[in-house]
Amino acid sequence: MASLLRATATWGHFPWRGYCSRIKQGKLGEDFVQALRAVVGSPHVSTAAAVLQQHGHDESMHRCQPPDAVVWPQNVEQVSRLAALCYGHGVPIIPFGTGTGLEGGVCAVQGGVCFNLTHMDRILALNPEDFSVVVEPGVTRKALNTHLRGTGLWFPVDPGADASLCGMAATGASGTNAVRYGTIRDNVLNLEVVLPGGQLLHTAGRGRHYRKSAAGYNLTGLFVGSEGTLGLITAATLRLHPAPEATVAATCAFPSVQAAVDSTVHILQAAVPVARIEFLDEVMMDACIRYSKLDCSVAPTLFLEFHGSQQALVEQVQRTEEITQANGAFHFSWAKEAEERSQLWAARHNAWYAALALRPGCKGYATDVCVPISRLPEILVQTKEDLKASGLTGTIVGHVGDGNFHCILLVDPEDTEELGRLEAFACQLGRRALALHGTCTGEHGIGLGKRQLLQEEVGAVGIETMRQLKAMLDPRGLMNPGKVL
Amino acid sequence: MASLLRATATWGHFPWRGYCSRIKQGKLGEDFVQALRAVVGSPHVSTAAAVLQQHGHDESMHRCQPPDAVVWPQNVEQVSRLAALCYGHGVPIIPFGTGTGLEGGVCAVQGGVCFNLTHMDRILALNPEDFSVVVEPGVTRKALNTHLRGTGLWFPVDPGADASLCGMAATGASGTNAVRYGTIRDNVLNLEVVLPGGQLLHTAGRGRHYRKSAAGYNLTGLFVGSEGTLGLITAATLRLHPAPEATVAATCAFPSVQAAVDSTVHILQAAVPVARIEFLDEVMMDACIRYSKLDCSVAPTLFLEFHGSQQALVEQVQRTEEITQANGAFHFSWAKEAEERSQLWAARHNAWYAALALRPGCKGYATDVCVPISRLPEILVQTKEDLKASGLTGTIVGHVGDGNFHCILLVDPEDTEELGRLEAFACQLGRRALALHGTCTGEHGIGLGKRQLLQEEVGAVGIETMRQLKAMLDPRGLMNPGKVL
Numbered sequence: 001m002a003s004l005l006r007a008t009a010t011w012g013h014f015p016w017r018g019y020c021s022r023i024k025q026g027k028l029g030e031d032f033v034q035a036l037r038a039v040v041g042s043p044h045v046s047t048a049a050a051v052l053q054q055h056g057h058d059e060s061m062h063r064c065q066p067p068d069a070v071v072w073p074q075n076v077e078q079v080s081r082l083a084a085l086c087y088g089h090g091v092p093i094i095p096f097g098t099g100t101g102l103e104g105g106v107c108a109v110q111g112g113v114c115f116n117l118t119h120m121d122r123i124l125a126l127n128p129e130d131f132s133v134v135v136e137p138g139v140t141r142k143a144l145n146t147h148l149r150g151t152g153l154w155f156p157v158d159p160g161a162d163a164s165l166c167g168m169a170a171t172g173a174s175g176t177n178a179v180r181y182g183t184i185r186d187n188v189l190n191l192e193v194v195l196p197g198g199q200l201l202h203t204a205g206r207g208r209h210y211r212k213s214a215a216g217y218n219l220t221g222l223f224v225g226s227e228g229t230l231g232l233i234t235a236a237t238l239r240l241h242p243a244p245e246a247t248v249a250a251t252c253a254f255p256s257v258q259a260a261v262d263s264t265v266h267i268l269q270a271a272v273p274v275a276r277i278e279f280l281d282e283v284m285m286d287a288c289i290r291y292s293k294l295d296c297s298v299a300p301t302l303f304l305e306f307h308g309s310q311q312a313l314v315e316q317v318q319r320t321e322e323i324t325q326a327n328g329a330f331h332f333s334w335a336k337e338a339e340e341r342s343q344l345w346a347a348r349h350n351a352w353y354a355a356l357a358l359r360p361g362c363k364g365y366a367t368d369v370c371v372p373i374s375r376l377p378e379i380l381v382q383t384k385e386d387l388k389a390s391g392l393t394g395t396i397v398g399h400v401g402d403g404n405f406h407c408i409l410l411v412d413p414e415d416t417e418e419l420g421r422l423e424a425f426a427c428q429l430g431r432r433a434l435a436l437h438g439t440c441t442g443e444h445g446i447g448l449g450k451r452q453l454l455q456e457e458v459g460a461v462g463i464e465t466m467r468q469l470k471a472m473l474d475p476r477g478l479m480n481p482g483k484v485l
Numbered sequence: 486m487a488s489l490l491r492a493t494a495t496w497g498h499f500p501w502r503g504y505c506s507r508i509k510q511g512k513l514g515e516d517f518v519q520a521l522r523a524v525v526g527s528p529h530v531s532t533a534a535a536v537l538q539q540h541g542h543d544e545s546m547h548r549c550q551p552p553d554a555v556v557w558p559q560n561v562e563q564v565s566r567l568a569a570l571c572y573g574h575g576v577p578i579i580p581f582g583t584g585t586g587l588e589g590g591v592c593a594v595q596g597g598v599c600f601n602l603t604h605m606d607r608i609l610a611l612n613p614e615d616f617s618v619v620v621e622p623g624v625t626r627k628a629l630n631t632h633l634r635g636t637g638l639w640f641p642v643d644p645g646a647d648a649s650l651c652g653m654a655a656t657g658a659s660g661t662n663a664v665r666y667g668t669i670r671d672n673v674l675n676l677e678v679v680l681p682g683g684q685l686l687h688t689a690g691r692g693r694h695y696r697k698s699a700a701g702y703n704l705t706g707l708f709v710g711s712e713g714t715l716g717l718i719t720a721a722t723l724r725l726h727p728a729p730e731a732t733v734a735a736t737c738a739f740p741s742v743q744a745a746v747d748s749t750v751h752i753l754q755a756a757v758p759v760a761r762i763e764f765l766d767e768v769m770m771d772a773c774i775r776y777s778k779l780d781c782s783v784a785p786t787l788f789l790e791f792h793g794s795q796q797a798l799v800e801q802v803q804r805t806e807e808i809t810q811a812n813g814a815f816h817f818s819w820a821k822e823a824e825e826r827s828q829l830w831a832a833r834h835n836a837w838y839a840a841l842a843l844r845p846g847c848k849g850y851a852t853d854v855c856v857p858i859s860r861l862p863e864i865l866v867q868t869k870e871d872l873k874a875s876g877l878t879g880t881i882v883g884h885v886g887d888g889n890f891h892c893i894l895l896v897d898p899e900d901t902e903e904l905g906r907l908e909a910f911a912c913q914l915g916r917r918a919l920a921l922h923g924t925c926t927g928e929h930g931i932g933l934g935k936r937q938l939l940q941e942e943v944g945a946v947g948i949e950t951m952r953q954l955k956a957m958l959d960p961r962g963l964m965n966p967g968k969v970l
Contacts, residue, residue, distance in 0.1 A: 130857040130859050131753065131858075172698070174697055182671075185697075200946060201947060202944060204924075205944060206944060210923045211858070212924075213657075213926065214658070214710055214926045214928050214930045215925055215930075215939050216942075216970075218657075218710055221706030222706065225699055225701075226702055230702075242754050245756065265614050269637060269727050270727065311796075315794060315797060319794075372615040372694055374612065402696045434690075439689075439698035446699070446700055446701055454700050457693070457700055459687060461687075466702045466704070468957050472957050484702070485701075
């Protein structure tokens, strides 16, 4: 779903977020900016208003909060020196990758220096026999997969957006392939991190890229999903996978949400190694059919994809057809050719634009939750009722194999009352997920928008433990302040 | 390999470990023991010498260091009250599961109270549709799989020993199935942890068992593999998998270590979803052939297992044969029937006894390292040379699909000079793994024996970060003292 937000315009203001009352620290002194320039060179520092504006928001509706300066370090040594400089002067540090986040993770709520890491875009090492690669923070997932062409390997984690891989690690991203290949969390082997004071940490030891270890505390896992609040990720060692020999996709319509979810559970129980299994509700399907000219029914629908050998695919397809038919599926359609497949997934990835077309002139807002898969029918039905009761226009789409789904809501950004309803709805959705033993975010992160929900999710001892972690690694509270906690 | 150590006798003393010089704290006062009894009831506290001795060692050769008392809490409330009591009085706390660890993790190096958690042996919740289960620390992996019979589900992480699942989480265990199903780290969804002072933490929030999340810092990952040094795991929510529809196993001999490892890499690159791929060197094979009457060649050998539908197995088997033959394999033997299979894996699991039989009257010592898979041939060849140079008798066996292997060394416990050579060899093996970008332990943990190697592995900043974590969660240093750091 994250993918859907690639082209979301960012709102100039979004009044219902609570952090707005925080007072910004003063602008940086000229001496300090000179010191930044001394580290990276003048062309790699900017305090131009337009540049600051560009770096003050992601693709969410959180209002733009520009930093006081943007720096483009060229290597890890510069990141380290810049971090030490900022930390020593009490200046907030905000890491910035592609800016494709969805929870306001790059907003400079206290000003400070934005570290734009896109100039560090080398693939530092590729170890095909070990199924691993080391990338700098400017390398995006598409750039990596382009680089891997011809090696027989690929990196499957796909949040939709062409996000930077280190940014994905920072956010704890996942996407459509997670049901088979895991999330970014499962695919990070090692991280190089510049700690707030400038120290360099290799979470699994410098240069290491083993597949498993029982050596000491799991520092890699601690930094994955920390949203830039504990340090700056300056390189990631990632796990690669064999590229699928063959691929086949399908759509499959159901009489009810329950039938679609039951099919998903049965497919997983049958150990069919489905690569993607995406759910779209009938409102989303209606929008996609109209927008992408799909030949599908207006009904709760699964989009599926299978990877394997030709022979294995035949069996996966057959089993899936049996399972879905036993659950009342109709309008089953296989896309075996590459062109058909890409049309199908283009339609899925264009769901965001299809939703926008439901209410021209409005803006889109996406939120995500994740629940145990058995609770999906319940929360989807509740959510559709909540949507109706709220009077909002919205669609549902998600990674049903993980129990993870998204609401795309269409709102008039000038209508304060409607924004209030949107806020209430999003909060209610998060609480419904929590009540069903789920989480308030499966893949978008906490950022600015879900801090209250995080407290409710992990409880007082959990939050206190997280606060202690933050205080331990960032005693001055300068690493991406105001996020997560 | 862990499995192989199930029946290892523990040595009364093992002189070459460095921690022995630490002075034990005094025995507990009678008032304090009475206070323990007040919490759990008299029958659930013991200070009998035999009981203390039983709890002062695991299955490794680290010398027995008994606690001052053993308690058997019946529920998490009692664990919490006991922890608060001990912590308040400055008394060390040592969690104890099945005692099947391999790095001295339960040795009471400063005395204190051993928390034997085996009376808490309930399966608290089973959610078949969500592929999850919640277990107390007394539940072993075999008990869980017995409980799961008939559900179509199983828990695949198999270190060999019938370890407690929470103990496996504490150690970061894995075993023969990790190449396909991941390690325990990949299969823990949530942990209930009693922190040193008695506070109760649910690492992913109370009762939550979603499949993925991007909500806040990864506390679950922090406690997995922390070896009881940060808190007591009192319940684990685990991910379950569909039980394989069909299974087939095989052995396959090679002209060289390189050919066996190349085959492994090619099998993984071909995306054959191998469930187990175990390497045994020719010394280990010779021992197994003699001990278990196997009809195999004395040569570097792979033991393989495949899971899937009947049809999928045919293809997996065919591809694997092609790959291994292309790499010069000979004496390829499939075990399709359950009886043949169990005979094969019994031989694999009896490798420990087979090794012991190589040098009757001696004791076995097992160590484990993990390297990038491409470096396996190099380290295996080096290790065999080191073995020869050291004059020690040893065999090599391991989870080659993960790059993880073990040396089983046979030594005379009365021969101080030989023990010295053993120490030097084990240390050299760890350093060789580190030099090849690997880790000093893939699955046994750091415990007492590998603390120096951990420092070399993660470097000064890594160790300092780990020390800070320890100090943050256990400021008095009473949780399983002397381990990991």
